Amino acid sequence: MINRVFRLLTGLVLYGAGCALTIEAGLGVDPWTVFAEGLSRQSGLGIGWVTNLVGLGVLLLWIPLRQRPGVGTVANILLVGTSMQVVLGLIPAAPNHIVAQAALLVGGILIVAVGCGLYIGARFGPGPRDGLMTGMHARFGWPVWACRGGVELSVLLIGWLLGGTVGVGTVVFAVAIGPLVHITLPMFDTARRSGSAESSTGGAGRDTTLTAVDATRDA
Numbered sequence: 001m002i003n004r005v006f007r008l009l010t011g012l013v014l015y016g017a018g019c020a021l022t023i024e025a026g027l028g029v030d031p032w033t034v035f036a037e038g039l040s041r042q043s044g045l046g047i048g049w050v051t052n053l054v055g056l057g058v059l060l061l062w063i064p065l066r067q068r069p070g071v072g073t074v075a076n077i078l079l080v081g082t083s084m085q086v087v088l089g090l091i092p093a094a095p096n097h098i099v100a101q102a103a104l105l106v107g108g109i110l111i112v113a114v115g116c117g118l119y120i121g122a123r124f125g126p127g128p129r130d131g132l133m134t135g136m137h138a139r140f141g142w143p144v145w146a147c148r149g150g151v152e153l154s155v156l157l158i159g160w161l162l163g164g165t166v167g168v169g170t171v172v173f174a175v176a177i178g179p180l181v182h183i184t185l186p187m188f189d190t191a192r193r194s195g196s197a198e199s200s201t202g203g204a205g206r207d208t209t210l211t212a213v214d215a216t217r218d219a
Helices: 002-025 031-043 047-060 071-090 098-121 128-140 144-161 168-188 190-200
Strands: none
Touching (some): 002 031, 002 047, 031 144, 047 071, 047 128, 071 098, 071 128, 128 144
């Protein structure tokens, strides 16, 4: 249990830190961060704090969808944005050279992928955005891909209209995060590890690794 909690907390902190690097790269960020960035520009609040508030707002949408949050859901709301805000405060200045920007973007995406593998693999419940997608699917019967696509395109458009950064980094993130988490998740998935242990001792262990699509719903 302690190991799982450590993985959860470490993963969420890394996730926020990775997002902060993609923001500082200035080449475009993922849809939900575009949304948070747009709200931050309009409200004057730090983007990390806005990210926490957005997560709380999304969690409230779980009520009519009859979804139940887990420990990981609450931890996600509290830690991702906070980590993002702290890391942004530690970075002295955003780079203006394309090589440095690209390095920040790639580094940020890699750190997000490791963070995803850790916190999803800990299996303490979905993040707020993940639960929104699955809740819509369960409540209305819409395909998960349609729920995800509709919500993320909506927040991307709204965030862009509010001043969020959309660019090549947005595309790179969307294309790269799935395959990367497909690599990192099996490394840290606690259920997979316990299943392997059962198999090695003659038990009925089974591979319960999440798919890359499931793993990146909240990315």
